[in-house]
Amino acid sequence: MIMRYMANSTESYKYFAFISFQSSDAKQALWLQKAIESYRLPTALQRRDKSLPKRMRPCFCYLNDINLSEELMQELKQRMEQSEYLIVVCSPRSAKSQFVNGGIDYFVNLGRRDRIIPLIVEGLPYSADSQQECYPEALRRHFPKSSDPMQDHQILGVNINEQGAGSKRWKRQRAMLMVIARMLGLQFDNLWNREQQRKRRRSWSVAALITTILIALFATWHFARSVDINLTLSEQAPANTYLPVSHNTHVVLTLQNEQKTLDSLSIGATGHLRNIPRRFIGKQVNCHFSAPNYNTLDSLLTLKTDITLPVSRNADVFGNIHIRLRGYRPSDCIEIAGIPVTPLPDGAVSLNIPLSMQRTAYPVRVNGELQTDSIFMPCGENDIYIISPPLIHF
Numbered sequence: 189m190i191m192r193y194m195a196n197s198t199e200s201y202k203y204f205a206f207i208s209f210q211s212s213d214a215k216q217a218l219w220l221q222k223a224i225e226s227y228r229l230p231t232a233l234q235r236r237d238k239s240l241p242k243r244m245r246p247c248f249c250y251l252n253d254i255n256l257s258e259e260l261m262q263e264l265k266q267r268m269e270q271s272e273y274l275i276v277v278c279s280p281r282s283a284k285s286q287f288v289n290g291g292i293d294y295f296v297n298l299g300r301r302d303r304i305i306p307l308i309v310e311g312l313p314y315s316a317d318s319q320q321e322c323y324p325e326a327l328r329r330h331f332p333k334s335s336d337p338m339q340d341h342q343i344l345g346v347n348i349n350e351q352g353a354g355s356k357r358w359k360r361q362r363a364m365l366m367v368i369a370r371m372l373g374l375q376f377d378n379l380w381n382r383e384q385q386r387k388r389r390r391s392w393s394v395a396a397l398i399t400t401i402l403i404a405l406f407a408t409w410h411f412a413r414s415v416d417i418n419l420t421l422s423e424q425a426p427a428n429t430y431l432p433v434s435h436n437t438h439v440v441l442t443l444q445n446e447q448k449t450l451d452s453l454s455i456g457a458t459g460h461l462r463n464i465p466r467r468f469i470g471k472q473v474n475c476h477f478s479a480p481n482y483n484t485l486d487s488l489l490t491l492k493t494d495i496t497l498p499v500s501r502n503a504d505v506f507g508n509i510h511i512r513l514r515g516y517r518p519s520d521c522i523e524i525a526g527i528p529v530t531p532l533p534d535g536a537v538s539l540n541i542p543l544s545m546q547r548t549a550y551p552v553r554v555n556g557e558l559q560t561d562s563i564f565m566p567c568g569e570n571d572i573y574i575i576s577p578p579l580i581h582f
Contacts, residue, residue, distance in 0.1 A: 279310040290326075346363050421477075474487075514572055
């Protein structure tokens, strides 16, 4: 059994409140029960007064808590005896309810007249119009209104439809806090101000949470979305315009387990690698480059939206000459690409031309005379060059 002990009192109760209402007002009664039971008293008030409860539950509302097949009235009287407060849901309908009126009389007879709290959901209290009167006859009888202010013992109700600005939800919240303030003997303004502070803190927390989520979503979107990489192949050292530029290039970027390929990009031109996840920007990736007549490149590079990849020619392709000469005499002076050469006894000639002087074909001179044919590159070690026309020696 759940028991609660009042400050400065030895009385104990199972319920904080008994909510009495007419069946047509059940919606408002059940809302009030849920609102009170789910409300958590501000921590600052609990620290200041240790007797205050954290939550005000349970509250008794018979449509929720009792089986109608039982002997209802006897059960309700027992529950009323176990309740510290009686909350009367007041409307023109409940004002005429025999059950509501009987409950008020029974609660007053228990000696708890000062613990009755009217909650006005419709109509007016102490009204001259019987159609508008919301207070049950028993309530007006125990709390009569007099024309003499000194003899006036009327009871002040909490109006759920309080006049003034504010939404329906805002007015309901105020009404619920007024009921709680009366039950706990607290100043309503104190409770209301603290509740507003708590709501502001909650709003700030929610706003901060939403901001954090939006930032996280933006960051996720930003780093997940794809970008295009501009890649330029730049030839190292001064370009030799006498040599052919390769168009059959092959570039591969390896991003974790995925490869992005760019083919047939001319040296000196810019191509585009599409749909690269942004999360790889600023990270090191493997890069492979290959092309005819150029050195193969395998390296790590830092990925950026604009990349210049330095490439270099293979100087051996057009620079290494390996031939065999026929039709010459040992006494002949032979020049290839303007460089004097001396063939081996078998006519083999090996010559390395610097990259800046390389051509696709090299002239041959014998004894200062230009030969009709040139050496066309690239050539292999078994290429044979026959000096033509044969020199005639006298």
